[in-house]
Amino acid sequence: MPVTENESWRPKILAFCCNWCTYTGADLAGLSRMKYPADVRIIRVPCSSRVNPQFIIRAFQKGCDGVLVCGCHPGDCHYCSGNYYTRRRFMLMKRLLEYNGLDPRRFTARWISGSEAAKFRDTIIEATENIRALGPMERSPENE
Amino acid sequence: MNDAQELLRQSARRLLESGGVSLVIGWESARGSERTRPAFIRSPEEAERLVWNRHCVNSTAKYLLNYRFAAEKTAVCARDCDTRAINRMIADKQLGREQIYIIGLPCPGMENAACLRCRHRNPLVYDELIGSPAEEQDPGGRFAGVEELEALPVQERRRFWQEQFSRCIRCYACRNVCPACSCRECYADQYRTGWQGKQMNAEENRIYGLTRAYHVGDRCIECGECERVCPMGIPVMLQTGKILRDINAIYGSCECGLSSEEIPVLGSYELGDLDEFN
Amino acid sequence: MELKKSELVNVLRLLSDGRELFVPGLSGGIKQYVLWQGGMPLLDGENTLLPPKDILFPKTEKMYSYRGGKNAGIQEIVSAPRRVIFGLRPCDIHSIKCMDMVFTGEGQTDSFYARRREGCLLIGVSCPQAGENCFCEAMGLDPNSSGSADIFLTDGGDSYSAAAYSSRGAAELERWKPFLRDGEQAVSHTHCSLAPGMSEELSRWLLEHFDDDELWLGSSQACLGCGVCSFVCPSCYCFDIENDGSPSQGTAFRCWDSCMFSDYNQNAGGHNPRPTKKERLRNRYLHKLVYFSQRHGVNLCTGCGRCISKCPAHLDIAGFIEKASEVCHDRA
Numbered sequence: 001m002p003v004t005e006n007e008s009w010r011p012k013i014l015a016f017c018c019n020w021c022t023y024t025g026a027d028l029a030g031l032s033r034m035k036y037p038a039d040v041r042i043i044r045v046p047c048s049s050r051v052n053p054q055f056i057i058r059a060f061q062k063g064c065d066g067v068l069v070c071g072c073h074p075g076d077c078h079y080c081s082g083n084y085y086t087r088r089r090f091m092l093m094k095r096l097l098e099y100n101g102l103d104p105r106r107f108t109a110r111w112i113s114g115s116e117a118a119k120f121r122d123t124i125i126e127a128t129e130n131i132r133a134l135g136p137m138e139r140s141p142e143n144e
Numbered sequence: 145m146n147d148a149q150e151l152l153r154q155s156a157r158r159l160l161e162s163g164g165v166s167l168v169i170g171w172e173s174a175r176g177s178e179r180t181r182p183a184f185i186r187s188p189e190e191a192e193r194l195v196w197n198r199h200c201v202n203s204t205a206k207y208l209l210n211y212r213f214a215a216e217k218t219a220v221c222a223r224d225c226d227t228r229a230i231n232r233m234i235a236d237k238q239l240g241r242e243q244i245y246i247i248g249l250p251c252p253g254m255e256n257a258a259c260l261r262c263r264h265r266n267p268l269v270y271d272e273l274i275g276s277p278a279e280e281q282d283p284g285g286r287f288a289g290v291e292e293l294e295a296l297p298v299q300e301r302r303r304f305w306q307e308q309f310s311r312c313i314r315c316y317a318c319r320n321v322c323p324a325c326s327c328r329e330c331y332a333d334q335y336r337t338g339w340q341g342k343q344m345n346a347e348e349n350r351i352y353g354l355t356r357a358y359h360v361g362d363r364c365i366e367c368g369e370c371e372r373v374c375p376m377g378i379p380v381m382l383q384t385g386k387i388l389r390d391i392n393a394i395y396g397s398c399e400c401g402l403s404s405e406e407i408p409v410l411g412s413y414e415l416g417d418l419d420e421f422n
Numbered sequence: 423m424e425l426k427k428s429e430l431v432n433v434l435r436l437l438s439d440g441r442e443l444f445v446p447g448l449s450g451g452i453k454q455y456v457l458w459q460g461g462m463p464l465l466d467g468e469n470t471l472l473p474p475k476d477i478l479f480p481k482t483e484k485m486y487s488y489r490g491g492k493n494a495g496i497q498e499i500v501s502a503p504r505r506v507i508f509g510l511r512p513c514d515i516h517s518i519k520c521m522d523m524v525f526t527g528e529g530q531t532d533s534f535y536a537r538r539r540e541g542c543l544l545i546g547v548s549c550p551q552a553g554e555n556c557f558c559e560a561m562g563l564d565p566n567s568s569g570s571a572d573i574f575l576t577d578g579g580d581s582y583s584a585a586a587y588s589s590r591g592a593a594e595l596e597r598w599k600p601f602l603r604d605g606e607q608a609v610s611h612t613h614c615s616l617a618p619g620m621s622e623e624l625s626r627w628l629l630e631h632f633d634d635d636e637l638w639l640g641s642s643q644a645c646l647g648c649g650v651c652s653f654v655c656p657s658c659y660c661f662d663i664e665n666d667g668s669p670s671q672g673t674a675f676r677c678w679d680s681c682m683f684s685d686y687n688q689n690a691g692g693h694n695p696r697p698t699k700k701e702r703l704r705n706r707y708l709h710k711l712v713y714f715s716q717r718h719g720v721n722l723c724t725g726c727g728r729c730i731s732k733c734p735a736h737l738d739i740a741g742f743i744e745k746a747s748e749v750c751h752d753r754a
Contacts, residue, residue, distance in 0.1 A: 053358050054339070054351065061347050074419065084413035091420065092390050092410070093358065099294060099386050100354065101302020109421045138302070140347050174736045175555070181736035182644040202735060207643070311450050313481065316683070317648035317734050333685050342664050342677050344481040373734035375471070375650050376452060 011131040013040045013066040014059045015124070017112075018048045018083075021072035024114035034121045037128040040068075047071065049082035053093045056107065061139070066106045066131040068123065073111040083111070105130040106137065148249070148275035149196040152221065155247055155274060156191040159219050165245055166214060169207050170221035171200040178255070182207060196221070196249065201256045203369050205229035206323050208239055218244055223251035224264040225367040228401030229323035231269065232365050235404050238326045246270040250278035258368025261286070268402060286366075287389040289382050305350070311376045312349040314342075318370035318380050324360040324400075331355065353383060361387030362409040365401035394418050424605025425598065426581045432601050434458055434508065441504040441543075444477055446470050455507065465509050468553040469726060473656030474507050474514050478538045479521060482677045485534060485663070490670045499673070502537040510546045512568040513558045513724035517656035518544060519570045523718050524659055534676075543594060546571035547582070548610035555727030557616040557740050562721060566610035578608025614725065618743035625712045627750040632704070637749065641742050642703035644735040649680030651706070651729035651737070657722050660686075681706055707742060 017023040023044050029036070045051060048071025059067050069090060077083040090109040098104050108127055112120050152170070159165040172183035172193040180199045184207075185191055205226040211218045222230065227246065233239040248270025253259040263286070265278035293301060316332070319325045332340045332352055340355070341348040357380075364384040371380050391398045391409050395417070398409060425433065437443045438458055445463035447456035453464060454472035486498045510518075518539075525535035549556075549565035558565055568574055572591030575582035584602060586592040595602070631637055652658040662679040665672050679686060682703070687696045696702045714722035723739065730738050 054355055057351055057354055058338070061351075074415075074417075081413065084415070084417065085410070087417055087419060087421065088395075088410055088413055091394060091418065092361070092387055095390050096354065096358065096361075096383070096386055098298070099290075099301060100305045100350075101298055103298055111421055140306075140345070175730070175738055175741055179736055181738075184640075184643040202644075206646075210643075307450060311452070313649075313653045313678075315649040315653050315680075317646060317650050320646040320648045321734055333683075337665070337668075341666055342662055342679075343666065343675055344677050373646075373648070373650075375654060375732045376450070 009136060011039045011065045011128060011136075012063055013068065013124075013127055013131060014064045015040050015042050015068040015070060015127075016045050016048065016051045016055070017042050018050075018071035018078075019044050019046050020078040021076065021114050022048075022070040022112045022120065025112045025116050025120045028115065029117035029120050032117055034117060036121045036124040039128050039131075040124050047077065047079050047082035048086040049079075049089070051086070053089065056093065056097065060102070060106070060137055063139075065134070065137045066108075066127055068107075068127055069109045070112045070120075070123070073113055076113065103134055105134060149194070151274045152196050152247065152249070153191045153194050155272060156185055156194055156219070157188040159245065160185070160188045160191065163219075163245070164217055165219045166216035167211060168194070168219040168221070168247075169204045170194045170247075171196070171202065171204070194221070198252075198255050201254045201372065203229055203321065203323070203367060205233065206321060208244060209233065209326060212239055212243055214243075217242075219247055220244055221247050221249055222267055222270065223249050224267050225251075225262070225365070227267040227269050228264070228365040229367060231401045231404040231406075232323045232363060233326060235401075235406050236324070236326055236363070241404065246272075248273040250275050252278050253281075256368070256372060258372060261366075261368070269404070287385055287392075289379065290385045290389050293382060294386075306346060308378050309349040309353055310346040311378060312344075312353065313376060314344050314349060314352065315375060317373040317375065319356060321369045321373045322360060323365065323367070324363045325356070331359075353378075353380075357383035357387060360384055362391060362398075362411075363400050364388060366399075423584045423595070423598075423602040424578075424581050424608075425575065425584050425602055428580075429601040430582075431460075431462065433598055434463075436597060437506045437508060437543075437545075441506050444474065444505065444507045446509045455509075458508075463509055465547060466550050468551060469511055469513070469549075469556075469728075471728065471732070472654065473517065473726070473728065474510060475517065475521065475656055475659070477505060477507055478518065478542060479525075479535055479659060479661075482675060483534060485674045485676055487673045488667075488671065500537065501534075502541050504541045505538070506543045506545065508545045510544055510571060511549045511726075512546065512563050512565055513549075513556075513561075513726040514656050515544065515546045515568045515571045516558075516561075516563055516720070516724045517726075520657045520714070520718070520720065520722055520724075521659050527718075543590060544571040544573075546574045548574075548576045549612045550577055550610075552612055552615045553727050553731065554615050555730035555738075555740065556614045556725060557618055557727060558725035559614045560616070560618050560620050560740070560743070561723050561725035563725060565612045565614060576608045577610050578606075581605065581608065583608040616727070616740045618740040619747040620711065620721070620743050621747075624743070624747055624750055625715065628708060628712055628746060632708075635700070637746065638700050638704040641707075641737065641745075642699045645682070645699045645703055645737055646735050647682055647684055647699055647702070648734065649678075649682055650732050650734060652680035652682060653678060654728040654732050656726055656728070657710075657724055681709075703737075707739060710739065711743070 051069050071083045156168045168185040170183050171180040174181040182202050248267035250266045261283050361384045443458040444455040445458045449456050453470045455474045484499045486496050488496045525532040546568050569587045572588045586595045660679045661676045663676045688694050710723035
C-alpha cells in the first residue's frame with residue numbers, strides 16, 4: 001500500500017553492484033556529480049554471479065523495500081562467463097519471487113557497464129520512484 | 145501383479161545367491177493389507193518378504209546413497225520414477241552405474257496422488273525387466289497447478305504462500321526423500337549465522353522452502369515424493385513446478401532424469417540466452 | 423456431575439473468558455489444537471494430527487534479548503499466558519505429565535515451560551474413537567480415564583460425567599454449577615486398535631540387546647532421518663537453543679529438535695557418537711520404551727500412534743515392539 005501519511009518514510013534499496021562494471025559506473029556517476037536519491041545502499045561484489053538468490057529473500061525480510069542486481073553486459077564479464085549464469089539465475093529467480101507474492105517492481109536486474117554512469121543514475125531513480133509508490137515491504141512481526 | 149511378485153522374488157534370490165549382489169532394496173508388507181515399507185533383503189531366504197502391489201508407494205532409489213561404498217553391488221527394484229531418481233543421482237555424480245543392479249518394474253500406478261500425473265510408467269534404464277510393459281497415460285496439465293496460482297493477483301499469491309510457509313514444521317522429510325537432495329552437508333544443517341535460522345516460523349520456513357526449491361528446481365524429476373511425505377500437506381511441487389515451467393518456456397523443453405548425463409539448466413548457459421535485463 | 427453436550431458451548435464460553443481456550447479444530451485442513459472461535463469443537467473421531475505440546479512448549483520461542491558493548495545486558499522475554507486446553511485424550515494428558523517431570527521435576531525448573539504450565543488448565547475427555555494405530559493400553563494408559571488432568575469428562579453419549587482431579591480443577595468445576603446436574607456416572611468403553619506386548623521383561627531384554635545389529639538395523643534402514651516422528655509425538659521434548667543476531671545485539675531462541683537428525687549429536691570436534699540411522703533409531707525407541715520408564719516409572723511413549731500414521735517410510739514402533747517381543751520369547 002502506498003504510504004502517504006508518513007512522509008518521513010524513506011525506502012531502503014539494496015543494490016548488488018559488480019566491482020568491474022556497475023560499481024565503476026556508479027563511481028563515474030559520483031565523479032560526474034550526477035544526482036540520484038540517497039536511498040540506495042550499494043554492496044560491491046566481485047561479479048554479479050556472486051549474488052546468491054537467498055540474499056534477495058533475506059534482504060526483503062530484514063528491512064529492504066527494493067533490491068537491484070547489476071553487473072556487466074553479457075560478453076563483458078571480467079571472469080568471462082559469470083554473468084551468463086547470473087542471467088539464467090535471475091530470469092528464473094525473479095519469476096519465482098513474483099510467483100511467491102513479491103511485487104515485480106521491487107526486484108530489478110540490469111546490465112550496467114563502467115562507462116554507463118547515466119544508466120546507473122537512471123536505474124536508481126526509477127527503482128526509488130517505483131518503491132516509493134509501492135510503500136514499505138510487507139513484513140512479518142516475527143522478523144522484527 | 146502377483147505373477148510379477150513371484151518373478152521378483154525369484155530374481156532377488158538368484159541375485160543374492162550368485163549374482164554378485166549383497167543387498168536387494170524393494171518393498172515389504174507393513175501393518176495391514178494396504179501398506180508397504182522399503183525392504184532391505186540380504187539373504188535368499190529373506191526374498192520371500194518382497195512384495196509388488198498397488199501399495200508400493202515409497203521411492204526406493206534414494207536409499208542407494210547409503211550403500212555406495214559397499215563391497216558388492218546393490219540391487220534395487222525400480223519403477224520409472226525410481227529409474228529417473230537413479231539417473232538424477234548418477235548425473236549428480238553421487239552414484240556410479242556400475243555399483244547398482246536395476247530390476248525394472250513397469251508400473252500401473254500406485255495408491256498415490258502423484259501417480260495420477262504420471263507420464264512415464266515404464267522404467268528408463270534397467271538390468272532386467274519384470275512384468276509386461278505398462279500402458280502409458282497422457283494425463284496432461286503438467287503445470288496446471290502452477291498456472292492456476294500464477295493467474296491469481298500478487299496479494300493472493302503472497303497470502304497463499306504465507307499460509308503454506310506458516311504450516312511447515314521443518315521436519316525436512318521433503319529434503320530427505322528427494323533424490324535431487326544429496327549434499328553431504330545440507331546448507332540448512334550448517335551453523336552459519338544469517339543463512340538458515342532454526343526458528344520454526346513463517347519467515348525461516350520461507351527461506352528453507354524457497355532455497356530448496358531453487359537448489360532442486362532445475363533438477364527435479366517430478367516424482368512427487370516431497371508432497372507425499374509432507375505431514376502438513378504442503379504443495380511442495382508447486383515451487384519446483386514453477387521453476388520447471390519457466391525453464392520449459394524460456395530454455396526449451398526440459399524434463400529431468402531421462403538420462404544420466406544431463407547438465408542442469410542453472411549450471412550451464414548459452415550465449416544467445418533470452419535476456420530481459422537490458 | 424453431569425454436563426449435557428448441549429450445554430458444552432456455555433462452558434466453553436466460561437472457559438474462554440479472560441483466558442485463551444484451545445480446543446481440537448481444523449487449521450489449514452489439519453486437525454490440531456486451535457483457539458476456540460465459537461461452536462462445537464471437533465471432539466469426536468480420531469485424535470488431532472498435531473499434539474497439544476505446542477501450547478506449553480512452542481515450536482519456537484524467544485528466550486531473551488541481549489546487548490553487547492557499553493550497555494551490555496540481558497532481558498528475559500517472559501510469557502505467562504492464562505490458558506485452557508480442552509479435549510485432551512488420556513494419551514496427550516500423559517504426555518504433559520511426562521513433560522512436567524522433565525521440565526519441572528528433578529529439582530530443576532525450566533522457567534519458560536513452567537510459566538506456561540502454571541497458567542494452563544487441562545481438561546480431558548475420554549477417547550471417543552481409537553485411531554487405527556492407537557496402542558495407549560499397551561503403554562499402561564486407559565483411553566477411558568485419566569487422573570492427571572485438572573478436570574476429566576467421561577463421554578456418555580449425549581452428556582459427559584465431570585470429575586475434578588486437582589484443587590484447581592475443583593475450583594473450576596464450581597463455576598460450571600449452573601450447567602451441571604446430578605446424573606449417572608458415564609462409562610466409556612473405547613479400546614485400542616493395536617496391542618503390542620510391551621513389558622518390563624521386554625524392556626530389560628531390549629537393553630541387553632543394545633548391540634544386536636539385526637534387531638536395530640532391521641528397523642532403521644528404511645528411516646529417512648527426518649523429524650516427522652519427533653514433531654508429531656506428544657511427548658518428544660528435545661530442543662535446540664540458538665542466537666539470532668550479531669554479537670552486539672540479538673535474541674536467543676529455542677526451537678524443537680529431533681534426535682533423528684544426523685547432526686543432533688554432532689560434537690564440536692567433529693565426532694558423532696550416533697553416526698548412523700541405526701544408532702539414532704535405537705536411541706529413540708529405547709528412550710520412549712526403556713530409559714524414561716527406568717528413570718520416572720512411566721513409559722514416555724503414549725501409544726497415540728501419530729508417528730506410525732505419519733512416518734513417510736512407514737516405520738512402526740508398535741510393530742517393532744511386536745517383533746522384538748516375538749524374538750525375545752523365541753530365544754527365551
